[in-house]
Amino acid sequence: MRTDYLISDIPTPAVLLDKQRLAANCQRMSDRAARAGVQLRPHLKTAKSAQVAALATAGQFGGITVSTLAEMRYFFDAGYRDLTYAVGIVPPKMAAIEELMEQGARIRIVLDSVAAVESLAARPTRYRGEVPVLIEIDCGGHRAGVSAQSEELLAIAQCIAATSGLTLDGVLTHAGHSYHANSTAARTEIAEAERDAAVLAAQRLRAAGHACRTVSIGSTPTALTDIPLDGVTEIRPGVYVFFDLSQAALGVCELEDIAASVLATVIGHQHESGHLLIDAGALALSKDVSASEFRSDVGYGLVCDLDGKLIPGLHVADAHQEHGFVKSTEGALAFERFPIGSRLRVLPNHACMTVAPYDAYYVLTGDGPSLQRWDKTSGW
Amino acid sequence: MRTDYLISDIPTPAVLLDKQRLAANCQRMSDRAARAGVQLRPHLKTAKSAQVAALATAGQFGGITVSTLAEMRYFFDAGYRDLTYAVGIVPPKMAAIEELMEQGARIRIVLDSVAAVESLAARPTRYRGEVPVLIEIDCGGHRAGVSAQSEELLAIAQCIAATSGLTLDGVLTHAGHSYHANSTAARTEIAEAERDAAVLAAQRLRAAGHACRTVSIGSTPTALTDIPLDGVTEIRPGVYVFFDLSQAALGVCELEDIAASVLATVIGHQHESGHLLIDAGALALSKDVSASEFRSDVGYGLVCDLDGKLIPGLHVADAHQEHGFVKSTEGALAFERFPIGSRLRVLPNHACMTVAPYDAYYVLTGDGPSLQRWDKTSGW
Numbered sequence: 001m002r003t004d005y006l007i008s009d010i011p012t013p014a015v016l017l018d019k020q021r022l023a024a025n026c027q028r029m030s031d032r033a034a035r036a037g038v039q040l041r042p043h044l045k046t047a048k049s050a051q052v053a054a055l056a057t058a059g060q061f062g063g064i065t066v067s068t069l070a071e072m073r074y075f076f077d078a079g080y081r082d083l084t085y086a087v088g089i090v091p092p093k094m095a096a097i098e099e100l101m102e103q104g105a106r107i108r109i110v111l112d113s114v115a116a117v118e119s120l121a122a123r124p125t126r127y128r129g130e131v132p133v134l135i136e137i138d139c140g141g142h143r144a145g146v147s148a149q150s151e152e153l154l155a156i157a158q159c160i161a162a163t164s165g166l167t168l169d170g171v172l173t174h175a176g177h178s179y180h181a182n183s184t185a186a187r188t189e190i191a192e193a194e195r196d197a198a199v200l201a202a203q204r205l206r207a208a209g210h211a212c213r214t215v216s217i218g219s220t221p222t223a224l225t226d227i228p229l230d231g232v233t234e235i236r237p238g239v240y241v242f243f244d245l246s247q248a249a250l251g252v253c254e255l256e257d258i259a260a261s262v263l264a265t266v267i268g269h270q271h272e273s274g275h276l277l278i279d280a281g282a283l284a285l286s287k288d289v290s291a292s293e294f295r296s297d298v299g300y301g302l303v304c305d306l307d308g309k310l311i312p313g314l315h316v317a318d319a320h321q322e323h324g325f326v327k328s329t330e331g332a333l334a335f336e337r338f339p340i341g342s343r344l345r346v347l348p349n350h351a352c353m354t355v356a357p358y359d360a361y362y363v364l365t366g367d368g369p370s371l372q373r374w375d376k377t378s379g380w
Numbered sequence: 381m382r383t384d385y386l387i388s389d390i391p392t393p394a395v396l397l398d399k400q401r402l403a404a405n406c407q408r409m410s411d412r413a414a415r416a417g418v419q420l421r422p423h424l425k426t427a428k429s430a431q432v433a434a435l436a437t438a439g440q441f442g443g444i445t446v447s448t449l450a451e452m453r454y455f456f457d458a459g460y461r462d463l464t465y466a467v468g469i470v471p472p473k474m475a476a477i478e479e480l481m482e483q484g485a486r487i488r489i490v491l492d493s494v495a496a497v498e499s500l501a502a503r504p505t506r507y508r509g510e511v512p513v514l515i516e517i518d519c520g521g522h523r524a525g526v527s528a529q530s531e532e533l534l535a536i537a538q539c540i541a542a543t544s545g546l547t548l549d550g551v552l553t554h555a556g557h558s559y560h561a562n563s564t565a566a567r568t569e570i571a572e573a574e575r576d577a578a579v580l581a582a583q584r585l586r587a588a589g590h591a592c593r594t595v596s597i598g599s600t601p602t603a604l605t606d607i608p609l610d611g612v613t614e615i616r617p618g619v620y621v622f623f624d625l626s627q628a629a630l631g632v633c634e635l636e637d638i639a640a641s642v643l644a645t646v647i648g649h650q651h652e653s654g655h656l657l658i659d660a661g662a663l664a665l666s667k668d669v670s671a672s673e674f675r676s677d678v679g680y681g682l683v684c685d686l687d688g689k690l691i692p693g694l695h696v697a698d699a700h701q702e703h704g705f706v707k708s709t710e711g712a713l714a715f716e717r718f719p720i721g722s723r724l725r726v727l728p729n730h731a732c733m734t735v736a737p738y739d740a741y742y743v744l745t746g747d748g749p750s751l752q753r754w755d756k757t758s759g760w
Contacts, residue, residue: 011449011472013760045701067702069391087702088647088657090721092391112648119721142653143703176700267468268492273522277468283736284760287667320556321425321732322447322467323523341470341499352701356663357737359759379739380393380664 004370007306007343010362012265013284015355016345017052017363017374018308021259022241026055029223029240033060036229041065041084041216043238046352049361049376050078056241065236069096072107074377076100084108084216086172086236088116088136088144091123098127108169108214112136112145114152117159120166132169133160134214135205139197140190141177148201157210170214171201174236178221182250182294191222199231221252244351245291245298260355261304261345263362264324269335275317276326276338280346282319286353297329301346301354308345316346384750387686387723390742392645393664395735396725397432397743397754398688401639402621406435409603409620413440416609421445421464421596423618426732429741429756430458436621445616449476452487454757456480464488464596466552466616468496468516468524471503478507488549488594492516492525494532497539500546512549513540514594515585519577520570521557528581537590550594551581554616558601562630562674571602579611601632624731625671625678640735641684641725643742644704649715655697656706656718660726662699666733677709681726681734688725696726 007016033040042056045067053064053075063082066072072083073096081104085097089109097107109131111117117133135156138145146152160168175194181187194217202212217229218236220243229235242260243253262284268277282300291298303314303326313330324346327333338344348354355361356378363372387396413420422436425447433444433455443462446452452463453476461484465477469489477487489511491497497513515536518525526532540548555574561567574597582592597609598616600623609615622640623633644660662680671678683694683706693710704726707713718724728734735741736758743752 008472011476011760087659088720090645090647090659092388092645092721113720115649115720119719138650142650143700143705144648144650144657265470265472267470268524269495270518270522270524277524279467279470282668282733287669287733288662289667320523321736325523339499340468340493340495341472353662353667356701357759379737380391 005362005373006369007263007371010263010371012263012343013280014263015358015361016261016263017361018259019363020366021257022052023055025240025243025257025259026058029237030059032224033235038229038232039063039234041234041236042241043067043086043236044071044075046238047241047376048074048356048378049374050075051374052241053078053080065238068380069093070377070380072096072100076105081105084110084134084172084236086110088112089120091119094120094123094125098125101129101131102127106132108132108134110134110136110172114155114159117156117163117166121163127165130167131165133166134170134172134216135168135201137171137173137197137201139173139175139194141175143176145173148197148204153201153204154208157205157208161210168210168212170212170216171198171205172216173198175217175219175222178219179246179250179290180293181221184251187221188225188227191225191227194222195227195229195232202231220247221250224252239351242351242355244348245302246350249291249294249298255310255347258347260351261308261347262301262354264344264346266338266340266342266344269340271335274327274333276333276335278324278326278344279322280324281322283321283357285316285319285324285346285348286350287319288350288353290350298349300324301349304345304347306343306345385742385753386749387643387751390643390751392643392723393660394643395738395741396641396643397741398639399743400746401637402432403435405620405623405637405639406438409617410439412604413615418609418612419443419614421614421616422621423447423466423598423616424451424455426618427621427756428454428736428758429754430455431754432621433458433460445618448760449473450757450760452476452480456485462486464490464514464552464616466490468492469500471499474500474503474505478505481507481509481511486512488512488514490514490516490552494535494539497536497543497546501543507545510547511545513546514550514552514596515548515581517551517553517577517581519553519555519574521555523556525553528577528584533581533584534588537585537588541590548590548592550592550596551578551585552596553578555599555602558599559626559630559670560673561601564631567601568605568607571605571607574602575607575609575612582611600627601630604632619731622731622735624728625682626730629671629674629678635690635727638727640731641688641727642681642734644724644726646718646720646722646724649720651715654707654713656713656715658704658706658724659702660704661702663701663737665696665699665704665726665728666730667699668730668733670730678729680704681729684725684727686723686725
C-alpha cells in the first residue's frame, strides 16, 4: 500500500484532512477535558479511523466511543480495548460484543428501559463474564433515555442488579439538541442541563445503593462551553475532530478550524444556468444541510481552492447523486478560473454524514506536498 | 460465504430486496423498451449489484450504464463489456477507462463542451484504440449538456472528429427534472422534450456529416410514459428496479411496487415524545427527503411490518446518524405492538441514496423463509 500521494493523483471525490487543524482540534478538546478534570472518551462515529483515533486519544486514558458494531470491531482490531457502544442495545447485537469481550475488550452497553434489561436477561448466551451497563438519561433532547428524576431510572438499576451477567456501571447522556443552539448563552444552558441531568441521575442511583462509577456526558457544542463539570467523569464529543459548517454556523468553531474537505473535480461549465458541475454530488457530500438552519449561503458546502482558501460566494447549491452544482452568491461566476479538470475542495455541512461512506482519508501533513492515506471503516 | 439467511439472523440495519417485485419492475421496463422499439441500457448507479444487473439486462442486449469508476470496474469484473460512463469525463479518469478497454470493454464516455474534448486531446496516454464519445444534450433539466439547437453542439462534434483517438458515437440526455413532475401530463411533456432534444441533436449532427449511432435518453419517470420513441436508440432508466417513495409520490409506481426496504430493529420506546427509536438513522436511510415535495406524511420513510405490509401512519419522522425516530400520524403510537428488539422495514424515500452505502442486499425470493445475500459495490 502506498503511503504518499500527490493531490493531483488522488481520484475524486475524496476526503482530504488537514492534519495540523485536526491536531489542533484534538488539543483543544484535550485541554478542555483537562481543565474540567474529566476524562475524554472521543466518539469515533465521526472519523471512523484508527489514525484519527490515535490523535484524539493522545494523552488520554485510551477509552473511545462507537456507534456501530463495524466501528467496534475495527477499533478493537486497531488495539482499542475500552469501548462504549453508545446506541441503545438489543439482544441480537450482544454476540458480537461478547465475542470481543472474550478477547479482552471492555465494552459498555447502553439502555434506557426495564424492557431492554429484560430482553437482555432473556437472551441465549454462553458468555460468562459481566457486561457493564450505562443507563441512558434524557437531558432534554428527547431522543433516547429516561428522565433523571424518573422512577424508571431506579427500576432499571434494580432490574440490572437482579440480572446475572449485567453490572451497572453508570449513566450516559448526550445533549444532541445543542446542535440547534447558536449562542453561547443557549449552549451554556443546555450544557448545564446535560451535566445536571447526569449528575442528578448518578446521585439518585447512589442514594438507592447502586454503584455509579461512570457519569458520561457530551456533545461537541456543550463540551466546548466553559462550565464546571463537577460530578462528571467523562465527555464523549465526536465532530470536534473535524468540525464542519454546522458547527461553524453555531459559533462553536471558525471556518478556519474545519479539518475535513471533499476534493472534487470540475466536470462541466453551465454558462446559462451559471453553475460549475463537480464530481462530488449527494453521495459524496451527503444531503445533510444542517448549517442552513442558521446560514442561507452554505447549501451543500462552501467551496475552497486547492490550498483550502475559501472562494467568496462559491457554494454547492444543489446535489444529484454524482453531480454537485457550484454557484456563486457574489455576481457572475468566473468560469475561466475553474477550467474543466481543475480541482476544488468543499467544506462539509455535517462532517459525520459527509465522510461516512469513504474508505480512506488523504491527509495533508503540512510537511511537503505528499499526502498520507489513512484507512477508515464504514457501514455497519 | 453463506448464501441463505433467516430474516432474524440479519444484522440491522440492512437492505432487503423483494425479488418478485424487482423482477416485475425489470419486466415492466423491458416491456416498455420492446414496445417502443428501443434498447434498454439500465443505469446501475441505483442497484450497484451484479445480481440486480442480471435481472435488469435479462433479454436485453447487455449494455449497462454506470456513474462511478468503482461501478465500472465492478461490473466489468462481473462480465459486462458494454458500458456507458454517464457523468462528464475528465482526463484523470481516462486511465481507468482505458485499462478496461485494453481488456476488452467498450466504454462510452460523455462530455458537453469543446473544452472537455480539448482537455482529453491533451492528456498523456499510451492507449492506441478509439474511445467512443457521446455528446450530452440538455433537454431542459439544466444540469449538464449543450442545447440541441446550439452552435456548440456542432463545434464539439467537429472537435471530436479532429481529435485522434476519439470517435463520435452519438448523443445522450437525461430528463432529471421529471423527478419534480407529479402528473402524467407533465411527465409526458418532459418525456417528449427529452426525446425531441436527443433526436434533433442527432439529426443536426448527421446533417453536418457526422455519424450518430447512439441516441440515448432516459429517466425512470419519462421512460415509463407511453410516447413513441422514433429516432431514439436506447433508454437508460435506473431507479425503476427498486422504485421508492419519491417515484410513488410522483405516480410513477404504486407503494406495492417498491422492492427495496431497510430492515431495522426497535432499540427504544420514548412514550412522552411518542416515538420508537430504530437503529436505522440518517446513514442507513440517507437524509434525502425528495418525496416530501409531494407528500407530507413520509419523512425519511414509511414503515412496514416484517412482511412488508405498511403500518398506517407510521413513518420515520427524524433521523440522527444511527437513530431513526418512528412516529405515527394516526393517533397514539401503540408501543406494545413494537417491543424492543422487534423488527420493522422502512421504505426508502429515494432508493439510489438509501442503498448506496451498503455492501450487500438480503433478498426475499418468495420461495421459503431463507434469504440470499447479493453483493454490491459502493463508494468511488
